[in-house]
Amino acid sequence: MTGSLAASDLSVRYETPHGNVHALRHVDIEAHPGEVIGIVGESGCGKSTLVTALANLLPANARIEGSIAYDGVDLVNLDAHRRRLLRGDEIALVSQDPMTAFNPVLTIGDQLVDFQHHRKDLDRAQKKARIAAMLTRVGISDAERRMRSYPHELSGGMRQRAAIAAALLTDPGLLIADEPTTALDVTMEAQIIHLLRELRREYNGIIMVVSHHLGVIAELCDRVYVMYAGEVVEGGEVDAIFHDARHPYTRALLACDPARFPERLERLPTIPGTLPNLTDPPAGCIYASRCERTLAPCHNVVPPRVKLSASHIARCHGVRG
Ligand SMILES: Nc1ncnc2c1ncn2[C@@H]1O[C@H](COP(=O)(O)OP(=O)(O)OP(=O)(O)O)[C@@H](O)[C@H]1O
Numbered sequence: 001m002t003g004s005l006a007a008s009d010l011s012v013r014y015e016t017p018h019g020n021v022h023a024l025r026h027v028d029i030e031a032h033p034g035e036v037i038g039i040v041g042e043s044g045c046g047k048s049t050l051v052t053a054l055a056n057l058l059p060a061n062a063r064i065e066g067s068i069a070y071d072g073v074d075l076v077n078l079d080a081h082r083r084r085l086l087r088g089d090e091i092a093l094v095s096q097d098p099m100t101a102f103n104p105v106l107t108i109g110d111q112l113v114d115f116q117h118h119r120k121d122l123d124r125a126q127k128k129a130r131i132a133a134m135l136t137r138v139g140i141s142d143a144e145r146r147m148r149s150y151p152h153e154l155s156g157g158m159r160q161r162a163a164i165a166a167a168l169l170t171d172p173g174l175l176i177a178d179e180p181t182t183a184l185d186v187t188m189e190a191q192i193i194h195l196l197r198e199l200r201r202e203y204n205g206i207i208m209v210v211s212h213h214l215g216v217i218a219e220l221c222d223r224v225y226v227m228y229a230g231e232v233v234e235g236g237e238v239d240a241i242f243h244d245a246r247h248p249y250t251r252a253l254l255a256c257d258p259a260r261f262p263e264r265l266e267r268l269p270t271i272p273g274t275l276p277n278l279t280d281p282p283a284g285c286i287y288a289s290r291c292e293r294t295l296a297p298c299h300n301v302v303p304p305r306v307k308l309s310a311s312h313i314a315r316c317h318g319v320r321g
């Protein structure tokens with residue numbers, strides 16, 4: 001089954017002893033079968049919170065509001081049983097830490113068999129054959145031997161590939177990779193990017209990639225959502241975001257992209273200032289305290305969602321549609 005995904009007015013807060021952390025606020029995103037969607041933003045902007053919410057894997061202290069529709073089914077208000085069914089077979093999240101994908105005391109092969117529990121039509125030998133093919137597919141050579149390995153016997157890059165293989169074995173309609181490259185060195189990163197790009201050609205579900213590397217997003221994705229402090233501040237097709245960015249935060253992020261500097265700099269440029277306190281978010285625009293072009297309403301009026309084209313939106317008082 002493949003379906004479209006639409007989150008609307010999605011908010012998530014984490015309840016903590018020090019107050020509520022408003023990690024996601026009024027987010028609207030959509031994705032259609034065959035598309036590769038990028039989620040980009042600085043550390044702490046809520047990228048993992050968003051994709052964990054989409055995969056129905058939020059921790060117990062999270063409270064969610066708004067709606068997530070997948071193939072027309074509202075995931076937020078689904079009963080626990082149907083949600084589990086849908087999560088198992090339809091939406092796969094490759095988490096930021098590939099170690100968490102596997103149980104340390106079971107072999108990779110046994111776990112990858114378990115990942116196919118939904119395939120009642122296959123016996124164990126057929127499942128193993130499918131695993132071997134999938135491991136080879138994600139670039140793990142000597143798949144038979146690797147299936148007998150324990151997670152700690154694999155390198156970081158290989159574990160990441162095995163986690164992607166595990167996700168694909170569940171035949172998901174939505175595959176989410178949260179920072180697929182951060183734990184890896186540059187060569188590994190290039191290889192994983194290459195793999196995801198190939199999958200993109202063969203796969204007709206939705207692929208969602210979270211990254212703070214703009215280069216990864218630019219190469220892989222059809223559409224991009226730029227997040228800042230829990231909000232989507234700009235979204236659009238990859239060309240619009242990279243060549244016609246309108247939100248001051250997107251522009252600042254592009255100006256700081258290390259790929260723009262031909263020589264290695266001593267220190268990478270960063271956007272001055274820090275993220276606002278998410279336990280007590282500011283009243284107006286979330287970016288106002290760091291913005292170079294604030295206007296009178298920015299500090300106390302929530303910016304409108306300005307539509308720049310059919311798919312390009314920005315939330316900013318300074319942008320005209
Ligand atoms: N379980 C939790 N309880 C309380 N606060 C949390 C929890 N998980 C995340 N947060 C907070 O929510 C905010 C968003 O975190 P999140 O992990 O979604 O950001 P991120 O964009 O994925 O960051 P990174 O790029 O570092 O992975 C942060 O302020 C974080 O400290």
Ligand SMILES: [Mg+2]
Binds near residue numbers: 047049096178
């Ligand atoms: Mg994260």
